[in-house]
Amino acid sequence: MHSHPLPEPSATMATAPYNYSYIFKYIIIGDMGVGKSCLLHQFTEKKFMADCPHTIGVEFGTRIIEVSGQKIKLQIWDTAGQERFRAVTRSYYRGAAGALMVYDITRRSTYNHLSSWLTDARNLTNPNTVIILIGNKADLEAQRDVTYEEAKQFAEENGLLFLEASAKTGENVEDAFLEAAKKIYQNIQDGSLDLNAAESGVQHKPSAPQGGRLTSEPQPQREGCGC
Amino acid sequence: MFYYSQRLEMKAQVADAFIAKFQLTPDEMNLLRGTKDEPITEDFFKALGRVKQIHDDVKILLRTNQQRAGLEIMEQMALLQETSYERLYRWTQNECRTLTQESCDISPVLAQAMEALQDRPVLYKYTLDEFGTARRSAVVRGFIDALTRGGLGGTPRPIEMHSHDPLRYVGDMLAWLHQATASEKEHLEAMLKLVTIQGVEENIQEVVGHITEGVCRPLKVRIEQVIVAEPGAVLLYKISNLLKFYHHTISGIVGNSAATLLTTIEEMHLLSKKIFFNSLSLHASKLMDKVELPPPDLGPSSALNQTLNLLREVLASHDSSVVPLDARQADFVQVLSCVLDPLLQMCTMSASNLGTADMATFMVNSLYMMKTTLALFEFTDKRLEMLQFQIEAHLDTLINEQASYVLTRAGLSYIYNSVQQHKPEQGPLSNLPSMDSVSLKVAMAQFDRYLSAPDSLLMSQLNFLLSATVKEQIIKQSTELVCRAYSELYAAVMDPSNEYKDPETILHRSPHQVQALLS
Numbered sequence: 001m002h003s004h005p006l007p008e009p010s011a012t013m014a015t016a017p018y019n020y021s022y023i024f025k026y027i028i029i030g031d032m033g034v035g036k037s038c039l040l041h042q043f044t045e046k047k048f049m050a051d052c053p054h055t056i057g058v059e060f061g062t063r064i065i066e067v068s069g070q071k072i073k074l075q076i077w078d079t080a081g082q083e084r085f086r087a088v089t090r091s092y093y094r095g096a097a098g099a100l101m102v103y104d105i106t107r108r109s110t111y112n113h114l115s116s117w118l119t120d121a122r123n124l125t126n127p128n129t130v131i132i133l134i135g136n137k138a139d140l141e142a143q144r145d146v147t148y149e150e151a152k153q154f155a156e157e158n159g160l161l162f163l164e165a166s167a168k169t170g171e172n173v174e175d176a177f178l179e180a181a182k183k184i185y186q187n188i189q190d191g192s193l194d195l196n197a198a199e200s201g202v203q204h205k206p207s208a209p210q211g212g213r214l215t216s217e218p219q220p221q222r223e224g225c226g227c
Numbered sequence: 228m229f230y231y232s233q234r235l236e237m238k239a240q241v242a243d244a245f246i247a248k249f250q251l252t253p254d255e256m257n258l259l260r261g262t263k264d265e266p267i268t269e270d271f272f273k274a275l276g277r278v279k280q281i282h283d284d285v286k287i288l289l290r291t292n293q294q295r296a297g298l299e300i301m302e303q304m305a306l307l308q309e310t311s312y313e314r315l316y317r318w319t320q321n322e323c324r325t326l327t328q329e330s331c332d333i334s335p336v337l338a339q340a341m342e343a344l345q346d347r348p349v350l351y352k353y354t355l356d357e358f359g360t361a362r363r364s365a366v367v368r369g370f371i372d373a374l375t376r377g378g379l380g381g382t383p384r385p386i387e388m389h390s391h392d393p394l395r396y397v398g399d400m401l402a403w404l405h406q407a408t409a410s411e412k413e414h415l416e417a418m419l420k421l422v423t424i425q426g427v428e429e430n431i432q433e434v435v436g437h438i439t440e441g442v443c444r445p446l447k448v449r450i451e452q453v454i455v456a457e458p459g460a461v462l463l464y465k466i467s468n469l470l471k472f473y474h475h476t477i478s479g480i481v482g483n484s485a486a487t488l489l490t491t492i493e494e495m496h497l498l499s500k501k502i503f504f505n506s507l508s509l510h511a512s513k514l515m516d517k518v519e520l521p522p523p524d525l526g527p528s529s530a531l532n533q534t535l536n537l538l539r540e541v542l543a544s545h546d547s548s549v550v551p552l553d554a555r556q557a558d559f560v561q562v563l564s565c566v567l568d569p570l571l572q573m574c575t576m577s578a579s580n581l582g583t584a585d586m587a588t589f590m591v592n593s594l595y596m597m598k599t600t601l602a603l604f605e606f607t608d609k610r611l612e613m614l615q616f617q618i619e620a621h622l623d624t625l626i627n628e629q630a631s632y633v634l635t636r637a638g639l640s641y642i643y644n645s646v647q648q649h650k651p652e653q654g655p656l657s658n659l660p661s662m663d664s665v666s667l668k669v670a671m672a673q674f675d676r677y678l679s680a681p682d683s684l685l686m687s688q689l690n691f692l693l694s695a696t697v698k699e700q701i702i703k704q705s706t707e708l709v710c711r712a713y714s715e716l717y718a719a720v721m722d723p724s725n726e727y728k729d730p731e732t733i734l735h736r737s738p739h740q741v742q743a744l745l746s
Contacts, residue, residue, distance in 0.1 A: 019333070023330060057476055058402075058405070087395075087398060088398060090395070091395070091403075092406070094386075094403070095383050126383065203330035
């Protein structure tokens with residue numbers, strides 16, 4: 001798999017009839033300091049942000065990816081992990097198509113709190129919301145405090161996707177966002193996700209060009225692709 | 228013949244080159260003029276670029292002897308340009324009018340159209356207005372749908388389903404608006420990404436401000452309802468903090484332009500804060516209306532406990548507030564004076580009819596409760612210091628009370644007073660009534676019993692003190708006072724001028740020994 005950061009808006013992009021066919025809304029949740037903002041930054045900017053400040057409330061980022069030939073815009077809401085923001089961040093679960101639930105593999109306490117994050121996620125999102133569990137800081141193998149196997153088991157018991165990733169090295173960061181997108185896309189394909197629901201967290205664009213739309217040849221693929 | 232044909236051919240070539248350079252092809256002309264329903268395509272922009280180019284290039288002719296051709300072509304191109312811009316504007320306007328869905332993808336052609344229109348500031352502005360109007364109604368509809376309909380299958384549930392939970396209700400509305408504002412800004416950024424003129428960022432902020440203006444009324448009506456229903460001081464305070472937080476968050480997107488949404492949120496913030504302080508003041512004035520007698524155990528009254536609970540909740544939500552530190556500190560002073568000052572008054576009034584020791588004990592307990600409540604929170608140092616001073620004042624009272632209690636019970640009270648008031652001209656102390664050595668010996672026997680069991684002579688009030696440290700401090704310092712009294716008595720008895728015979732048999736313990744026994 002290879003992929004590139006979303007190019008800066010430029011004329012070269014302005015050739016396809018639409019920039020994307022779907023918008024998926026994501027939220028990132030998990031304890032303070034597990035690296036939620038760094039994961040987002042790595043995903044959208046392809047850079048590791050050392051000394052990332054604590055998130056105040058909620059921040060967001062976007063990137064266009066491709067799943068099964070469909071361009072999908074991810075609108076990602078990165079929530080603060082600090083307890084005092086819980087009341088605020090809970091309002092952002094509403095209508096999320098995907099949730100990245102992050103813990104830090106070197107701090108067991110962040111893993112132990114997962115059930116509380118999961119309860120929030122289940123209570124405040126759709127039954128169809130795809131939740132992916134992410135063990136971040138996988139580069140710090142020597143300090144590992146949570147084994148891959150037990151997290152994997154937790155994920156299976158709760159019907160979650162699961163990956164270990166590193167926002168620092170970038171390992172599996174693409175996959176984390178893409179796996180969730182693939183699953184959501186699959187739900188759309190097999191009809192279990194109702195797109196007409198106003199707040200399914202997914203918005204669909206008509207893909208056929210209408211009158212008045214530009215119809216030149218599509219440019220070569222520029223966005224990250226999930227293969 | 229050959230010569231002529233060659234010349235003609237050359238002339239033809241020159242004419243062709245001239246036409247290719249300074250005229251549009253029929254195709255290009257058609258593209259630019261178009262018909263009403265014909266779509267704008269990328270070729271349109273190429274043709275438009277050509278017109279501009281020709282208009283510039285043709286200036287060369289003006290410097291040659293082809294001035295007339297030059298002027299005519301210039302005029303022709305200028306006219307064509309106007310027609311094209313007119314057509315482009317109509318098309319763009321129509322495009323914008325269709326963008327009324329909640330989701331809105333800016334087509335690349337639209338971005339190109341805006342790039343072209345930036346050369347015509349009036350058309351550019353009208354187009355942005357058109358876009359703003361369309362998006363404004365889309366956002367209002369989206370907001371109302373989220374409030375009242377939610378998702379189709381019932382998930383997520385409409386925001387208004389949670390209107391019984393004021394904090395969640397207000398928070399959900401504001402979070403929705405935050406997300407909508409961010410999305411609208413993204414749309415505008417996509418639409419204006421090719422525009423190079425100055426002030427694009429300002430344009431974006433202005434239009435986002437316009438787009439979000441429509442939701443202000445439905446938002447305001449709902450938040451006002453929540454606030455006016457007086458959900459209680461703590462909730463009001465949390466809501467006011469939430470509003471402040473979103474004011475900050477949303478201004479990060481729309482800047483500090485005079486966006487009506489920001490003004491509305493600020494108004495609601497001020498209103499909630501005002502009602503919050505009203506509610507605190509009301510609570511405080513109720514305290515003063517019905518001052519109760521202190522409970523028999525001289526502990527904090529139920530009104531005090533209740534109010535401190537309220538204060539604790541407010542301060543806790545304050546501590547966990549999402550508002551920056553300096554803004555919190557300012558509120559703090561106001562909250563504390565709004566609650567603590569009436570509380571202190573209430574305690575003083577309810578203690579006013581008690582005896583000295585009861586009063587002091589009750590006040591120490593009440594003040595101590597306030598102090599331990601405040602000590603858990605930041606920015607309370609000044610108040611804590613003030614409370615400590617007041618506690619110490621009442622402690623002094625209790626220490627004196629306890630010391631005189633011991634002296635009275637040990638039968639030394641009268642004797643000690645006589646010693647203190649004795650003047651040399653009254654003659655020797657032993658000649659004063661009840662100061663003879665026999666009386667002193669009787670008193671000393673009683674004092675000895677106290678020395679053997681100092682704890683037996685504690686004022687009952689001391690057992691009501693909530694703080695063990697305070698109680699110990701009182702015992703320690705009052706014991707010191709007793710020792711000092713004994714030292715004075717001892718010195719007086721040992722003084723030969725007071726004419727006690729064998730003073731060592733009357734006071735067989737030195738002050739040092741007494742001190743050792745009592746410590």
